[in-house]
Structure formats: C-alpha cells, structure tokens
Amino acid sequence: MSTHDLALCQVSHYNHANYSDLAPRPTVGDDDGNNSLFHGSASGMMTMVPPVSVLDVDAVPDRLHTCKRRLLEQYHIDSRSITLNPLSRANTTAGRNEAAQLSDVDAQQPILPTECNKQTPEYVQEVALGAAADSTVNQHTAVAASQDIVDLFFLEGSQAVNGLCFSPYPTYGWRTAEERRAAIYAVFKKYNVATHLPASPAALATAQHHHSHHQHASIHAINKMAIETREQYWRRLSNVYIEKGVKAAAATAAATTTPTNCTISGVPRHEPEDPFYIIDLGRVVEQMARWRHELPMVRPYFAVKSNPQLALLEVLGALGSGFDCASKGEIQTVLDNHLVASPDDIIFANPCKQPGDMREAQARGVTYVTVDNLLEIEKISRLMPSARAVIRIKTNDSKAKCAFSTKFGVPLNDVESLLQAARQFKVDVYGVSFHVGSSNSDPATYVSAVRDAYHVFQQASQYGFNCTLLDIGGGFPSVETNTASGEATFEDIARAIRPVLEELFGGGDVTIISEPGRYFTASTHALLVNVFASRKLRMSDVEKASSQALQSVVPMDEPEEYQYYVNDGLYHSFNCIIFDHAHPTLLLLNDGDGADAVEGNKEEGETSLSSRTRRPLRITTIFGPTCDSLDCILRKQPFPEMKLGDWILVPDMGSYTTAAAAPFNGFSTHRFEWVSSIAL
Structure with a gap:
C-alpha cells in the first residue's frame, strides 16, 4: 500500500482551547491524600x-x-x-x-x-x-x-x-x-x-x-x-491523569524493587510515559438521553463491533439498549455477562453467517437474523429453524464514509425472489432492515430507505408474512459533527426521519430498532500519546517546492522536516485511519493552552493562520512506535514544534479503534481511566 493512499490525521484545528488564564492546571492529591x-x-x-x-x-x-x-x-x-x-x-x-x-x-x-x-x-x-x-x-x-x-x-x-x-x-x-x-x-x-x-x-x-x-x-x-467546553474538559483531565501516572509509576517502582535493587519478577511495571485512554462513561448516558429525546420510537441495538469494551456494554445494557451482534463471540459476550433480559434483545445482524455461529445462536435462543440472499435462506432453514428472518435491503450509501452496499443488501428488484424462497423453505420473515453506510451525511438517504422498507413490508404481506420489525440500521454520526462543514448532525437526521417513521409505522404494530455504534462511543474516548523520539531532516528542493502552500504559516527560511515518534500508532489505536476512513484530530497538550487554528484549503492550495501559536509551527511528520514505515499518523503538515516528553491529546477515539487494534511489535495501549461528565 502506498503511503499516498492514506488520508491521515487532521491538523486543521489542533489547539483551540484558549482559556489558560481562566482555568489553570488543577492539582491532584499528594502522598498524604490532601487535595489543594x-x-x-x-x-x-x-x-x-x-x-x-x-x-x-x-x-x-x-x-x-x-x-x-x-x-x-x-x-x-x-x-x-x-x-x-x-x-x-x-x-x-x-x-x-x-x-x-x-x-x-x-x-x-x-x-x-x-x-x-x-x-x-x-x-x-x-x-x-x-x-x-x-x-x-x-x-x-x-x-x-x-x-x-x-x-x-x-x-x-x-x-x-x-x-x-x-x-x-x-x-x-x-x-x-x-x-x-x-x-x-x-x-x-x-x-x-x-x-x-x-x-x-x-x-x-x-x-x-x-x-x-x-x-x-x-x-x-x-x-x-x-x-x-468538551475540549477543555479533556485537556484538564489529561493533566490530572498524567500526574496520576507519574505517581503510580513511582509507587510501582518502589513496590517492585527489593532492598538489593533487584526487580521482583511477575509484577507489572507501569511507566509514566505509557499511552492511555480517558473514557467518559457519562457520555454514553448523555448520548442515550439524546437518542430518546430525538427518536423515542426507535430502540437502539448497540453495534458491539464498534467498541466491545465490557464497561461500555454494561452501561448500555443498564440504559435499556439491545445489541447488534455479528458473530457467536459477540453473542456470547452479551449473554454471558447478562446484559439483556432476553435473547430477543439481540439481533444477529450479519447477512452472511458462518454455520458454527448459526448453531451457537440457535442454541442460545437468538432468533432475529438478517438475510439478503437465497443461499442464506436455505442455511437458516437447516441451522436455525426457530429464526425470525429480517430482510436486509440495499440502499443508496454514496454519501457514507464507509459504504456497505457493495457487500450487503438485496436489491429491491430481487426482494420477491427472496420472499418466494422463504415460503419454499418455511423460513418466517418478520421484518426489514437496511444500513445507509457508516457516517452518512445525507438525511434524505435515510428517508428514502424508510420508504423502501415500507414497500417491502407491503410485498411481504402479499406472500403471507406479517412483518412486525423495522431495523433502520446504523451510520448515525457522533454529535461532534462539525456543523460548519455542512455535514448533517444526528439531530438533522433524526428530525428528518421521525415524521416518516410516524407516518408509515406509527400505528404501534411495528417495533422499530436501530444499530448505532459510533454514535454512542466515538466521543467517549480521548487518547493520550507521548513523544519519545525526534529528529530533523533537511528538505530537498523538490520537497520544499511541494510545501510552498504552507509558507504562510510555517517558516521556510530553513526548510526542515521535523519527525516525531509517539507510542501509539497505525497498528493499534490509529488503525481507524485505514479501516474506518477516520481523520483523528491531534491536539498538542499544554502548548500554553493557546489557540492554534490552522485552516487549509486543499483545492486552492492555501493555508492561513487564524490566531497566533505559542510554539512555532513546523512541517511535521509523526510516526507510531513500530518498525514499519507505514506506521505514520501525520505526514508533512504544519504542527507546533515539540520536545521529548510532550503529550498529544486525540479526542473522539472511541469507535473502531481498540476494537481492531493489534499488539504488533509488542506495542499496545492498555491503561484506561474511567470518568463521568454527567450527574446521575
């Protein structure tokens, strides 16, 4: 894979919390337990x-x-x-x-x-x-x-x-x-x-x-x-938990060292520079409250694949969420931890299921399953005779960041053949589902899909099926959507589809569910990574020429590229850059808490500095810790000059990050700090 095929992290707004005079860095308890x-x-x-x-x-x-x-x-x-x-x-x-x-x-x-x-x-x-x-x-x-x-x-x-x-x-x-x-x-x-x-x-x-x-x-x-603000909240907590990490590392070092200065084997060593997550479980509660406020007729079935951390799942289960599972492993996680009252609170939302997973679902009492092809109908009749099939239809997901229609969904023209097969193999059809793709920014797409689903309901009734379940899928954006970009927020989408749902399915006979994932978890996580190495490289004439668009914000008198190495990267938390088409935002922590808003226009090749920075901007490349040169999260973009030991704050890292992370080269982020920003 060429490095040019990847759109890396955002650098358009990496330091915009200008409140250092109003909220100085708080302290944490000293060794005596006093806080002042x-x-x-x-x-x-x-x-x-x-x-x-x-x-x-x-x-x-x-x-x-x-x-x-x-x-x-x-x-x-x-x-x-x-x-x-x-x-x-x-x-x-x-x-x-x-x-x-x-x-x-x-x-x-x-x-x-x-x-x-x-x-x-x-x-x-x-x-x-x-x-x-x-x-x-x-x-x-x-x-x-x-x-x-x-x-x-x-x-x-x-x-x-x-x-x-x-x-x-x-x-x-x-x-x-x-x-x-x-x-x-x-x-x-x-x-x-x-x-x-x-x-x-x-x-x-x-x-x-x-x-x-x-x-x-x-x-x-x-x-x-x-x-x-949300960003100020993350910055404040980051300093609190960085200091906590320093104290914890010192305590661990003292506890694991004998008087002869030999480390006790088997005792894990905590390093003060280790990367870590701050996870706001209160944010999950807030997101559920928002969902209920905007779409009270739609019960969320959380997409476990987006973030299977048990703490998140337990909060969602306590809030009354169902769960969207794609494998027997996810089904086992939900049922073994008693997160639901009944297996009916699970939808096996994988249109193409492995036989072993289907046997496990049948044994555990899971009955709601999605289907989009004739062979799957035949498999269901053999392996899940008690299944209640939900037909997954293809939708227009051209405006989604992650399109699914190339892999899943039956075209509307082929729905009748699927219904005929269901009659032939005696598979009960209980509903219709769709998915407009992940982070779809077009409310009209959702509205159109709801109307298509209603049409399939009518078709199913002609074949003797009484459909009572509508699954409107996922793809809902997190509330952190930048409204200035023109992209639709969750509220925009909810307020567009709610009247259509009430018009077509508001009689009370149809249960409406959804499969949100990132909506609940994206803004719950903030990642902190530490700079552990750096170097400067003199840029060639070709590289200098290609960087001329940055000269309005980056001094080009000495054309140098500043390269930094941080302790989390593309193989772990930042895998979302590849698999989820994400563009994480990098915020230099404690850069005077300055407002460093750099806005760029790629089409016009212009970059402007909207407010002064506390540290000089440099043409910057940031690598992850592994030995692979592909492990790069920022490439030749303006970013404040850093030094060893600096911390970078990365908000909104709660979806499709740790879920797909791999401990390549032995590197991983395994420290988690749990907080809540809301009152219970």
Whole structure:
C-alpha cells in the first residue's frame, strides 16, 4: 500500500482551547491524600480544599428541583400535580462535605460545573421563552449542555412523576427509572469511575459571582468564557491523569524493587510515559438521553463491533439498549455477562453467517437474523429453524464514509425472489432492515430507505408474512459533527426521519430498532500519546517546492522536516485511519493552552493562520512506535514544534479503534481511566 493512499490525521484545528488564564492546571492529591489548589484567576483568588465534586447533585437539590420543573413544563405537564421530590440517589453521602471557599464573593452554595452552562443569559432566555431542550452539542459547547436531557431521561417512568412517560412510546428495556439509575451507578462503582474530579476553579468562581449581589458588567463576559467546553474538559483531565501516572509509576517502582535493587519478577511495571485512554462513561448516558429525546420510537441495538469494551456494554445494557451482534463471540459476550433480559434483545445482524455461529445462536435462543440472499435462506432453514428472518435491503450509501452496499443488501428488484424462497423453505420473515453506510451525511438517504422498507413490508404481506420489525440500521454520526462543514448532525437526521417513521409505522404494530455504534462511543474516548523520539531532516528542493502552500504559516527560511515518534500508532489505536476512513484530530497538550487554528484549503492550495501559536509551527511528520514505515499518523503538515516528553491529546477515539487494534511489535495501549461528565 502506498503511503499516498492514506488520508491521515487532521491538523486543521489542533489547539483551540484558549482559556489558560481562566482555568489553570488543577492539582491532584499528594502522598498524604490532601487535595489543594491556590491560584490567581480572572475572577479573583480562590482556595479549594478539597476539590468540589463535579457530579454531586445532592449539593444542589434546589437547582435540580427547578430543572425538573422546567423539564415538565417543556413537555406541557402541569408540575403542580406531580411530586417533584429529588430522586433517591444510589450514592447519597458522597461529596456532601466538599466545599469551595471564595475570598471575594458571598459565601453561597457552590455551583456544579455541569450546571455552569445554565447560568448564561442565553439559557435563561430560552427557558423563559419556553424553548424545548435542544440535544445538539459539539466539541466547542459546554460539557454538560444537555444535562437537562439526561435529567429528563432519568425522570421517565420514575416515582417522581408517578410512572409517567414523556412520550407515547414505551421506555427502553425492562427496568424502572430507579432500577436504571441504580444499575448504571453499580457499573460506575465496579469500574471505579471518577465522579469527584477537580473542578475548574474559574468556572466555579464565575458561577458563584453570577449569584452574588455584587454583579458587574465584566462578570458576564468572564462567565461565558469560563464555561468548560468538551475540549477543555479533556485537556484538564489529561493533566490530572498524567500526574496520576507519574505517581503510580513511582509507587510501582518502589513496590517492585527489593532492598538489593533487584526487580521482583511477575509484577507489572507501569511507566509514566505509557499511552492511555480517558473514557467518559457519562457520555454514553448523555448520548442515550439524546437518542430518546430525538427518536423515542426507535430502540437502539448497540453495534458491539464498534467498541466491545465490557464497561461500555454494561452501561448500555443498564440504559435499556439491545445489541447488534455479528458473530457467536459477540453473542456470547452479551449473554454471558447478562446484559439483556432476553435473547430477543439481540439481533444477529450479519447477512452472511458462518454455520458454527448459526448453531451457537440457535442454541442460545437468538432468533432475529438478517438475510439478503437465497443461499442464506436455505442455511437458516437447516441451522436455525426457530429464526425470525429480517430482510436486509440495499440502499443508496454514496454519501457514507464507509459504504456497505457493495457487500450487503438485496436489491429491491430481487426482494420477491427472496420472499418466494422463504415460503419454499418455511423460513418466517418478520421484518426489514437496511444500513445507509457508516457516517452518512445525507438525511434524505435515510428517508428514502424508510420508504423502501415500507414497500417491502407491503410485498411481504402479499406472500403471507406479517412483518412486525423495522431495523433502520446504523451510520448515525457522533454529535461532534462539525456543523460548519455542512455535514448533517444526528439531530438533522433524526428530525428528518421521525415524521416518516410516524407516518408509515406509527400505528404501534411495528417495533422499530436501530444499530448505532459510533454514535454512542466515538466521543467517549480521548487518547493520550507521548513523544519519545525526534529528529530533523533537511528538505530537498523538490520537497520544499511541494510545501510552498504552507509558507504562510510555517517558516521556510530553513526548510526542515521535523519527525516525531509517539507510542501509539497505525497498528493499534490509529488503525481507524485505514479501516474506518477516520481523520483523528491531534491536539498538542499544554502548548500554553493557546489557540492554534490552522485552516487549509486543499483545492486552492492555501493555508492561513487564524490566531497566533505559542510554539512555532513546523512541517511535521509523526510516526507510531513500530518498525514499519507505514506506521505514520501525520505526514508533512504544519504542527507546533515539540520536545521529548510532550503529550498529544486525540479526542473522539472511541469507535473502531481498540476494537481492531493489534499488539504488533509488542506495542499496545492498555491503561484506561474511567470518568463521568454527567450527574446521575
């Protein structure tokens, strides 16, 4: 494979978190277990002992009470007739003694960072006007911009609203609201999910100022800037866990070394420079809440292949998701870990199945299977006699990043022959499925596919099949879609297909499911890689000429290529570049927390620097750690100059990364830090 065949990482916006003055780097506990932070900021001097919990909603029951009332009003429910007592929390005592001391403001209840976005004038105005909660969020909006959507999701079916649902459609899964919350909390406890992380001091101080009697005009300007964006959230946590890694490595080194300075065999050694993931399980909850908000009639069946990490699967199972499995291994993972109430919560969504996998599915009680060809009908009749077949139809996936129609899906003209074969082999046809391809940016494609599926429903009825299942597949983008690019967001797609689903399948006789994968997991992971080697190469005249388009942002007086080596690459997490057509975004951590937005136009050959950088830009190539020269994640693009030991933050690495990673050359990323950005 030629290196020119690969579109590597994005470099168009690698450092745009300009808030170093507002949110200095937090500290973590010292060896004695004390947590403290003292600094100067735009909102005054502040001391935090210990850090205020990011997620302790019990500290602000009045605010949550108000939030619930607003949510009920948004859904036209009279809150006076409903009990609005705070929901019982699985952890009612955690963080109650935490407090923040502010020297220049009134002593008031500290405000959660997850609530800071609700102190903006825009939010207050929206509530005053009765605007419904919008589930759209991206990398540059507040971390908890949809905390109200999460609260609404947890209210559905709860005792707080007398079992009422905010939709004519049933809630997902079999759990009550209280059981759902308790199940998620149990998963968080199992994986030691950090929900008491150091809060951004400036955000806390600014929110506190907002409620002070001594407001000034300048406070409102600071307030907007202090709201923590998704990128700022990742940057802040990155520093926390880098420091944690340094301390853990030192502790491990001390514990594994004998007085004679000999390392004890069999004890794993943790290195402070090891690459690691920060995984936000709270983001999964938020994504499910958004899904319920936009497509309440569609139950998600998570595509296990996108990220089979058990913690993610357990959270999704607790939220009421079903599962899309493509092999007996995935079926075993779901059933052996008791993630579903019944095998009917699994769809065996592989149109071309191996015989051994079919036997396992039959033995485990899995009945929903997809099919798109005549031979598969015959196989199902022999190996899965209890199967309920779902016909997979071909769709227009020309605007998808990963098209599937070349491999799967029966053309509409051939559906009748498939139905005839099903009658002949006595295979029950229960529904229709389609998949418009991964990351499809065209809502019209989904709408067209739904109408095609409805046509197949009519055809099936002519052959005596009563179809009761519609599977609208996956391909939904993560909420991090760049709206400026013109690509459709999840909300755009959902709001386009929802009226069509209600028009054609809204009678209640048809169960509608979907197979989202990256939608749930893409934005849950942030990868941290470390620079362990570098060198400079003088560019040839030919290379210099080919780089002239970069001269407006990169000094070309000394035409040199800066090559760096990081400890994760194309064979491990960055395999998504090859297999998923991904373009990961690279963010240099702690580059003064500057705003280094470099925008390029490949067609016109122009590159412009939109704001100044803290480090000089260099023509940069970044290699992974293996011995293969193909292991390259960035090639001859402008990037800030780096030094040994620097860290690169790569957000949105939760889909089709670790799932397909290989330990080639013995390299792998095996450190995971679990956090939650939302309040349960």
